[in-house]
Amino acid sequence: MSDYNLQKTIPALERSLAFFRPHHLELRNRLVKVMAAIVTCSVVAYIFIEQIAQLFISPLIAANPLVGKLVYTNLPEAFVTYIKLALIIGLLASFPVILYQLWLFVAPGLRKNEKRLAVTVVFWSSILFAGGASFAFLVVLPKMLIYFTSYANEGLEPLPKLGLYLTFVARMILTFGISFQIPFLMVMSGKANLVTASYFRSKRIYFYMAIVFLSFLLAAGDFMATALLALPLFALYEVGIFLSSLFNRKKEQTSEA
Template sequence: MNEVNDYFLKHLKELRSRLIVSFLSVVLFSTAVYFFIQPLSRQLVAPLFRADPKLATLVYTNLTEALFSYIKLSILVGIAAASPIIVYEAWMFVSPGLRRSEKRQIFLVVFLASALFTCGVLFSYFIVLPEMLSFFMGFARQNLKPMPRFGLYLTFVARNALAFGLAFEVPFLMAAAAKIGLVDSRYFRKHRLYAYIAMMGLAIMLTVGDIFSALLLTIPLGLLYEAGIWIGALLGKKKVSAP
């Protein structure tokens, strides 16, 4: 019993130390990012000014809004910057109990999931965001003047980046389901219509009822769904042909 307790306490201490390292890395990166928050925020706001050249400035209606917006942005970027360290610490904690084949599979899963999420965020910022901003700023009229709030704008950008980052995980999840034998590509083909309806509903929820943003999200979701069907079919063929 003492050996079991010692073994458990040893792993608990290791888990605590790795959580502390991960937390401190987020704090350090977030602090470092805060020193460059002005150029970073200008970069994020730039698409809005390009969408409406007449717009001269953003506003904040709460005395603490700008400060807390800067802090939230610093933490978000800090988490993203510290994510390799967080993944490394998690890997070092679980890897001793894994076989070599399992280590390769987990490494591939983490790499593909991270790459797809990053592609989704970049797609949101460089492709979708400019179109969305041009559409919304196009409602400005002589008697209707846009006055975007700084904090709400940053929330809007972050929310859409997260939505597209998660959306780009669709083919990965479908391929994983096909790989482990949970479902095959024929199931996804058969239920394609229901999937598109669900995607539209998911897009509306992720964009908080913004129909235009939901449409922009549904289109790549549909393409990613078709890519997932194709990849799942390839994995299914490999599984059948394997001895």
């Protein structure tokens, strides 16, 4: 490269770096706050980790009287499992903070009406996430455990491992927390004129295939667990189509009036 071209390139790079530097600093500040929230919630969760673990184990004990306790076969397994569980609980508890920091990072580039829409998304997304997590723990998990432990008998004693079981419960809670936002996100995409209800209807088969594939991954290859995860997601997708069509119809009637 000649000296003349180099002299023109360096100032251009400096201007580009100067343009992106404020955004880089803003992103770093938001990430620091997100990490601080996750760490703080994880530390608080670890303080009460024994109570949290007992809360997660109680549905398993109630599902079958033959399941009297959990086991671990590796000496550090219990300690590592509690650390992982505390991190997952910290991530779940800090979900509203993560959404809020994301909104603060994006908000300066949005118009006033778009900012109000973002606040609505953050609020209802957090509510639906908590609702999905509660539904998974209080409704779906007990039924799944009753089915999975129904094979146990006096000659076949279940000895679930501590780490695998707690990971299974945490993964299910996270999955349903995210999946319960599907109808709301579909409605919001329609209100933002991004996607219509007819698009979701026409692409139903592809979304169903994606749901099955995602459920298979989250269920770690267990076909029964995959079915139990996929069926509620199918129902939520259909609810999202109905609500998206309903709200879009109201929007069209308002526009005509």
